Amino acid sequence: MDIGEIARRAGVSRSTVSYALSGRRPVRAETKQRIQAVIDEIGYRPNAAARALKEGRTRTLGLVIPPASLRLTDMQLGFVASVVEAAAHADLDVLLSPSGGDHDRSFERMISGRRVDGVVLMEIRLEDERVTRLDRAGLPFVTIGHTAHPRGTSWIDVDYATLVARCVHHLADLGHRRIALINRSPELVAAGYGPAHRAQAGFAEAVRRRGLTGVELACQDDPAAGEECFEQLRERHPDVTAITTVNEAALPGIQRGIERAGVDVPGAMSIAGVAARHWAEGFRPQLTAADVPTLEMGARAVELLLERIATPGAPARHLLLTPPISLRDSTGPAPAR
Amino acid sequence: MDIGEIARRAGVSRSTVSYALSGRRPVRAETKQRIQAVIDEIGYRPNAAARALKEGRTRTLGLVIPPASLRLTDMQLGFVASVVEAAAHADLDVLLSPSGGDHDRSFERMISGRRVDGVVLMEIRLEDERVTRLDRAGLPFVTIGHTAHPRGTSWIDVDYATLVARCVHHLADLGHRRIALINRSPELVAAGYGPAHRAQAGFAEAVRRRGLTGVELACQDDPAAGEECFEQLRERHPDVTAITTVNEAALPGIQRGIERAGVDVPGAMSIAGVAARHWAEGFRPQLTAADVPTLEMGARAVELLLERIATPGAPARHLLLTPPISLRDSTGPAPAR
DNA sequence: TTGTAAGCGTTATCAA
DNA sequence: TTGATAACGCTTACAA
Numbered sequence: 001m002d003i004g005e006i007a008r009r010a011g012v013s014r015s016t017v018s019y020a021l022s023g024r025r026p027v028r029a030e031t032k033q034r035i036q037a038v039i040d041e042i043g044y045r046p047n048a049a050a051r052a053l054k055e056g057r058t059r060t061l062g063l064v065i066p067p068a069s070l071r072l073t074d075m076q077l078g079f080v081a082s083v084v085e086a087a088a089h090a091d092l093d094v095l096l097s098p099s100g101g102d103h104d105r106s107f108e109r110m111i112s113g114r115r116v117d118g119v120v121l122m123e124i125r126l127e128d129e130r131v132t133r134l135d136r137a138g139l140p141f142v143t144i145g146h147t148a149h150p151r152g153t154s155w156i157d158v159d160y161a162t163l164v165a166r167c168v169h170h171l172a173d174l175g176h177r178r179i180a181l182i183n184r185s186p187e188l189v190a191a192g193y194g195p196a197h198r199a200q201a202g203f204a205e206a207v208r209r210r211g212l213t214g215v216e217l218a219c220q221d222d223p224a225a226g227e228e229c230f231e232q233l234r235e236r237h238p239d240v241t242a243i244t245t246v247n248e249a250a251l252p253g254i255q256r257g258i259e260r261a262g263v264d265v266p267g268a269m270s271i272a273g274v275a276a277r278h279w280a281e282g283f284r285p286q287l288t289a290a291d292v293p294t295l296e297m298g299a300r301a302v303e304l305l306l307e308r309i310a311t312p313g314a315p316a317r318h319l320l321l322t323p324p325i326s327l328r329d330s331t332g333p334a335p336a337r
Numbered sequence: 338m339d340i341g342e343i344a345r346r347a348g349v350s351r352s353t354v355s356y357a358l359s360g361r362r363p364v365r366a367e368t369k370q371r372i373q374a375v376i377d378e379i380g381y382r383p384n385a386a387a388r389a390l391k392e393g394r395t396r397t398l399g400l401v402i403p404p405a406s407l408r409l410t411d412m413q414l415g416f417v418a419s420v421v422e423a424a425a426h427a428d429l430d431v432l433l434s435p436s437g438g439d440h441d442r443s444f445e446r447m448i449s450g451r452r453v454d455g456v457v458l459m460e461i462r463l464e465d466e467r468v469t470r471l472d473r474a475g476l477p478f479v480t481i482g483h484t485a486h487p488r489g490t491s492w493i494d495v496d497y498a499t500l501v502a503r504c505v506h507h508l509a510d511l512g513h514r515r516i517a518l519i520n521r522s523p524e525l526v527a528a529g530y531g532p533a534h535r536a537q538a539g540f541a542e543a544v545r546r547r548g549l550t551g552v553e554l555a556c557q558d559d560p561a562a563g564e565e566c567f568e569q570l571r572e573r574h575p576d577v578t579a580i581t582t583v584n585e586a587a588l589p590g591i592q593r594g595i596e597r598a599g600v601d602v603p604g605a606m607s608i609a610g611v612a613a614r615h616w617a618e619g620f621r622p623q624l625t626a627a628d629v630p631t632l633e634m635g636a637r638a639v640e641l642l643l644e645r646i647a648t649p650g651a652p653a654r655h656l657l658l659t660p661p662i663s664l665r666d667s668t669g670p671a672p673a674r
Numbered sequence: 675t676t677g678t679a680a681g682c683g684t685t686a687t688c689a690a
Numbered sequence: 691t692t693g694a695t696a697a698c699g700c701t702t703a704c705a706a
Contacts, residue, residue, distance in 0.1 A: 675706105676706085677704105677706075678703105678705075678706095679702100679703095680702090680703085680704100681700100681701095684697100684698085685696105685697090686695100687695085687697100688693105688694090688696100689692100689693085689694080690691105690694095
């Protein structure tokens with residue numbers, strides 16, 4: 001059932017059917033109705049490949065996700081969901097490419113096979129080959145997260161440095177003098193993963209500014225590691241009275257550690273972090289945190305991408321979000337010595 | 338950079354380039370090398386749309402996921418990840434369609450626009466319109482989960498009825514006489530969601546067989562609901578000594594409820610369930626559970642789908658998995674009265 | 675208001 | 691062993 005079949009049954013030419021569908025040329029109302037009737041009857045839809053070939057665009061966006069072997073965090077999942085939803089809203093499909101470091105087959109297929117009109121890249125590293133590759137291919141793209149020197153690229157990110165600094169300031173205002181940062185995994189830090197680096201930088205700077213004592217711990221992205229990390233902290237730095245964290249996946253473990261150690265939060269220990277609202281509210285007591293707006297970020301990423309596709313020449317734009325810290329129940333005055 | 342460009346630079350015809358690439362016709366070694374050199378130099382890949390148009394297949398699989406607004410559970414995410422990975426392994430791309438109930442735009446686009454060679458459907462209901470739709474479209478598909486009467490369709494599923502029954506038997510063997518089932522949400526049960534129904538059936542049957550007292554509770558797929566559900570259970574049925582559950586998303590909440598109530602597991606209360614290994618091992622104490630092999634299921638689903646695509650006439654196949662219950666630390670003898 | 679025909683980049687048939 | 695060419699299904703410039 002191709003367009004010719006519709007044309008035949010409606011007694012018109014193929015172009016008339018095409019125009020009736022696209023509306024790019026006036027078609028007599030009666031003719032249009034007859035065509036529509038036939039289409040409804042046999043359920044015709046233009047063949048996507050033929051259309052893509054002719055139009056030179058696929059009406060598909062590529063979404064590059066971390067490879068399946070690595071567990072996606074809840075935040076990453078939030079991005080995927082929101083990107084897919086935003087794309088669907090614009091009548092665009094999403095092609096998934098699980099690609100890790102440099103060039104992966106599915107990534108290459110997507111790029112050089114011209115399977116997509118644009119790409120959303122997540123889990124960006126400070127130096128990222130995929131960005132270079134996309135640049136060279138001349139394919140519009142937007143990154144969630146940003147490289148060390150995102151010259152001409154459009155991106156959207158959360159300002160981890162500022163958010164962590166704000167957490168530190170908030171805790172310092174409450175009288176805390178010894179604060180720990182529970183960062184993401186050592187591997188990510190080593191691989192030059194932006195958020196981990198920037199959290200580090202924001203923490204160091206704020207601690208310095210306020211004349212505090214700062215302790216930094218790297219922690220895998222899972223509950224078990226969180227629990228272990230908390231225990232280690234209690235053991236090695238028993239005088240720390242406040243924690244700030246950007247590792248949401250470790251939160252359940254941190255909580256378990258707190259409960260097992262019988263530590264009163266926020267009486268004896270305050271915690272403030274950066275996490276999706278879902279995690280912050282799931283924490284007991286509810287976590288004072290900057291809520292990462294994953295849904296909005298995905299939607300905005302698609303928005304930026306559509307802009308770049310529409311006008312590739314336009315200057316790159318970026319959005320650096322600093323969501324406010326939602327004051328919940330996990331932070332309070334430092335305990336008296 | 339199309340195939341013509343390669344042909345020109347290599348001094349051969351377009352068909353020779355095509356054959357050199359596909360190997361469907363012998364090409365002189367020297368010629369082949371020259372062509373490959375040019376391709377490597379300018380990084381050519383066949384245009385996917387043109388190839389799809391000509392070949393009548395897209396080398397793309399569709400994956401229908403629950404709409405983004407609904408949070409995906411960890412298990413669902415596991416399926417997505419494993420399907421994408423398995424597809425990538427077969428050099429196939431995956432197109433995502435977030436589609437809820439009946440016909441969604443992106444779902445329709447995928448089907449009637451012939452954007453994919455086959456479809457993997459998840460979150461199947463006992464009566465599922467999407468299955469009917471795919472059947473009518475004559476598009477090969479495989480479902481993760483199965484409908485009430487999966488006549489000619491290929492599917493893969495976990496045998497919830499048997500697994501829940503096994504949990505009940507295990508608990509009964511340990512001397513428990515009053516057992517609760519924490520099922521999935523009331524909405525899912527009402528919507529005719531298979532796993533919830535089958536868990537119910539398996540539970541009822543096993544309880545009857547062993548002459549036990551069974552209590553069934555429906556619970557939303559999130560920690561808060563799990564906690565509430567546990568409290569409700571303690572209040573209304575204080576004599577229950579064992580729980581079996583298929584609601585992995587509720588596990589962290591159940592755990593919190595246990596800890597808050599100061600209940601000793603497995604001393605005073607045993608728990609056995611069906612959950613991804615990840616969740617079972619994250620539970621404290623580690624959960625005795627049938628581990629849902631999400632990774633394997635995604636891979637097998639793709640395998641079945643490729644079979645159906647290759648030989649659409651072949652009889653439908655299905656795989657009903659009953660992974661063994663991994664004995665961990667959350668089940669023990671019923672407390673003496 | 676509608677029809678004719680070219681062309682998008684491949685693959686595959688038919689000739690050489 | 692290779693080349694010319696038709697065809698896949700669509701959109702759109704050009705004609706009528």
